[in-house]
Amino acid sequence: xxxxxxxxxxxxxxxxxxxxxSEQIEHLHRRFKQLSRDQLTIRKENFDSIPDLEFNPxxxxxxxxxxxxxxxxxxxxxxxDEINFEDFLTIMSYFRPIEMNMDEEQLDRFRKExxxxxxxxxxxxxxxxxxxxxxxxxxxxxLSGNPHLEKESARSIADGAMMEAASICVGQxxxxxxxxxxxxxxxxxxxxxxxxxxxxxxxxxxxxTIAHCY
Amino acid sequence: xxxxxxxVAWVGAVWLALVLALxxxxxxxxxxxxxxxxxxxxxxxxxxxATIRIEKGVxxxxxxxxxxxxxxxxxxxxxxxxxxxxxxxxxxDFEFSDIFYFCRKGFEAIVEDExxxxxxxxxxxxxxxxxxxxxxxxYISLRLTVVWVIGVIVRYCFLLxxxxxxxxxxxxxxxxxxxxxxxxxxxxxxxxQKGGICVANHTSPIDAIILTNDGCYAxxxxxxxxxxxxxxxxxxxxxPHVWFERSEIKDRxxxxxxxxxxxxxxxxxxxxxxxxxxxxxxxxxxxxxKGSFEIGGTIYPVAIKYDPQFGDAFWNSxxxxxxxxxxxxxxxxxxxxxxWYMPPMVRKEGEDAVQFANRVKSAIARQxxxxxxxxxxxxxxxxxxxxxxxxxxxxxxxMLVRNGSIGSLSTGTESD
Numbered sequence: 001x002x003x004x005x006x007x008x009x010x011x012x013x014x015x016x017x018x019x020x021x022s023e024q025i026e027h028l029h030r031r032f033k034q035l036s037r038d039q040l041t042i043r044k045e046n047f048d049s050i051p052d053l054e055f056n057p058x059x060x061x062x063x064x065x066x067x068x069x070x071x072x073x074x075x076x077x078x079x080x081d082e083i084n085f086e087d088f089l090t091i092m093s094y095f096r097p098i099e100m101n102m103d104e105e106q107l108d109r110f111r112k113e114x115x116x117x118x119x120x121x122x123x124x125x126x127x128x129x130x131x132x133x134x135x136x137x138x139x140x141x142x143l144s145g146n147p148h149l150e151k152e153s154a155r156s157i158a159d160g161a162m163m164e165a166a167s168i169c170v171g172q173x174x175x176x177x178x179x180x181x182x183x184x185x186x187x188x189x190x191x192x193x194x195x196x197x198x199x200x201x202x203x204x205x206x207x208x209t210i211a212h213c214y
Numbered sequence: 215x216x217x218x219x220x221x222v223a224w225v226g227a228v229w230l231a232l233v234l235a236l237x238x239x240x241x242x243x244x245x246x247x248x249x250x251x252x253x254x255x256x257x258x259x260x261x262x263x264a265t266i267r268i269e270k271g272v273x274x275x276x277x278x279x280x281x282x283x284x285x286x287x288x289x290x291x292x293x294x295x296x297x298x299x300x301x302x303x304x305x306x307d308f309e310f311s312d313i314f315y316f317c318r319k320g321f322e323a324i325v326e327d328e329x330x331x332x333x334x335x336x337x338x339x340x341x342x343x344x345x346x347x348x349x350x351x352x353y354i355s356l357r358l359t360v361v362w363v364i365g366v367i368v369r370y371c372f373l374l375x376x377x378x379x380x381x382x383x384x385x386x387x388x389x390x391x392x393x394x395x396x397x398x399x400x401x402x403x404x405x406x407q408k409g410g411i412c413v414a415n416h417t418s419p420i421d422a423i424i425l426t427n428d429g430c431y432a433x434x435x436x437x438x439x440x441x442x443x444x445x446x447x448x449x450x451x452x453x454p455h456v457w458f459e460r461s462e463i464k465d466r467x468x469x470x471x472x473x474x475x476x477x478x479x480x481x482x483x484x485x486x487x488x489x490x491x492x493x494x495x496x497x498x499x500x501x502x503x504k505g506s507f508e509i510g511g512t513i514y515p516v517a518i519k520y521d522p523q524f525g526d527a528f529w530n531s532x533x534x535x536x537x538x539x540x541x542x543x544x545x546x547x548x549x550x551x552x553x554w555y556m557p558p559m560v561r562k563e564g565e566d567a568v569q570f571a572n573r574v575k576s577a578i579a580r581q582x583x584x585x586x587x588x589x590x591x592x593x594x595x596x597x598x599x600x601x602x603x604x605x606x607x608x609x610x611x612x613m614l615v616r617n618g619s620i621g622s623l624s625t626g627t628e629s630d
Contacts, residue, residue, distance in 0.1 A: 035324075047324070052319075052322075053323040053324065055323075056319055056323065057316060058317070058320065062316075062317060062324075095318070095321050121317070122313075138313065142313070199318065200314050200317065201318070202318060202322055
């Protein structure tokens with residue numbers, strides 16, 4: 001207890017890169033250790049121990065996102081088998097809330113990153129485009145819990161939404177034109193003017209421990 | 215050498231005599247000498263002083279403090295129900311935006327989940343001078359450290375031997391002893407009667423001791439090994455208790471049968487059951503297993519809440535065994551606990567066991583100031599059942615279907 005609490009250099013570097021405060025990093029580290037059962041890395045199986053997550057229809061995609069190398073800002077592609085704490089923090093940082101002191105450029109970059117994360121979630125074959133089939137997959141997953149909803153209905157929802165997306169991105173299409181898929185630029189276009197930042201963040205409580213007297 | 219030996223023996227004898235005279239005899243006779251109260255008063259004053267020192271040490275201003283009601287969590291969860299949130303975004307198209315909601319919920323769950331939280335010790339708002347709770351607190355000042363050192367000395371060199379002696383005396387006469395200070399049972403007129411079933415929320419084996427301090431019960435619980443097992447088998451010799459193996463289905467039916475017999479016999483002692491089935495960390499009440507509520511008879515709910523400031527009573531049985539748990543307990547400052555006896559409840563007409571269990575659970579949670587969780591305490595050891603998982607997916611798809619998404623999709627392009 002008596003030792004002074006100095007922030008190690010790597011912690012500060014992590015804080016700068018991911019934008020979390022050191023208290024938040026400490027908390028996330030504890031959570032990481034809990035999930036990994038005190039190992040240095042996490043694998044997909046470790047996410048099975050979270051009961052709340054089981055409820056989530058797109059649980060598979062969320063867990064997948066943690067291991068997606070594109071999200072981990074690595075140059076290579078594909079899926080990692082396991083991630084360490086740094087990677088964990090990197091993924092978590094996609095869900096940071098906006099801070100008061102961000103300027104225009106930062107805000108824009110921030111938004112782009114969040115949207116890119118979402119894009120990767122849809123684009124499961126990593127080809128840079130969301131095709132109709134990929135989109136159908138997501139919709140089916142979201143609706144998979146309902147036994148009364150047939151596959152056909154899920155399909156038509158997906159198709160209709162895809163058409164709308166096409167209309168926003170490409171405009172009027174000729175009868176023979178085939179829409180290959182939504183690229184990231186198109187994706188961005190779809191979201192212009194719509195405020196997603198407040199929807200896509202997890203608000204961390206300020207962890208300064210306040211002392212209370214009874 | 216002899217002198218040393220005889221001196222030690224003499225000290226030991228004096229010690230034992232003091233303990234007997236000042237603690238064991240008065241408590242056996244039900245008389246209070248006021249020592250406990252004085253001790254508590256000193257303790258509270260010391261902790262207040264320590265808290266003020268810590269406050270002074272934290273000089274940084276707190277700019278945006280999100281109001282957190284001593285929440286045992288690190289994220290603020292947005293409780294907007296799914297319907298509202300998704301409807302809000304339905305301007306572009308359905309699913310692209312809907313995925314936000316689930317994404318966020320997923321991340322919140324990964325950062326912290328309600329269930330796993332309940333199985334680690336409650337976090338204190340202010341440090342209580344025990345190293346084991348010093349997670350968020352940093353070095354503040356020399357004076358505080360000195361007090362802490364004194365605290366260590368007091369706890370390990372005085373309180374520990376004291377409690378150990380008591381424990382030795384206690385165990386040999388079949389009672390586990392530790393310094394119980396400040397037990398405040400309220401509304402005594404609702405104490406469980408013979409032939410009834412007493413249910414309470416569960417935090418540690420101490421719960422049983424506290425309740426038996428105040429009345430006699432027949433106990434039902436999981437059979438343990440080690441020291442705990444010895445105590446269990448010993449108690450059976452004095453009184454008819456029911457110890458069983460959780461994982462044995464045959465055992466469970468046997469237990470239900472025996473409980474029914476026991477309850478039917480009005481002259482037998484009330485049964486004490488902890489329907490959560492496992493130790494929870496005393497911040498919340500988890501799902502009550504319906505077994506105890508199927509038996510019939512009157513239920514006497516009891517709410518037990520420990521004050522965490524003085525010592526943490528939660529037993530994490532997957533982390534500590536009973537002996538290390540007792541050691542931690544004995545080196546804490548004190549165990550302070552509030553016990554509320556509540557008015558008896560019976561099963562209403564047309565209510566099934568599960569609803570009845572939930573009703574009792576809410577009453578206990580409300581009385582003790584604990585939060586209520588629908589989760590099963592067994593999740594400490596096992597995984598979520600698949601049936602639960604599909605619930606939310608069903609809700610979501612129901613919502614889409616209700617919005618008429620199938621029939622009336624907006625087809626065609628937007629008009630310029």
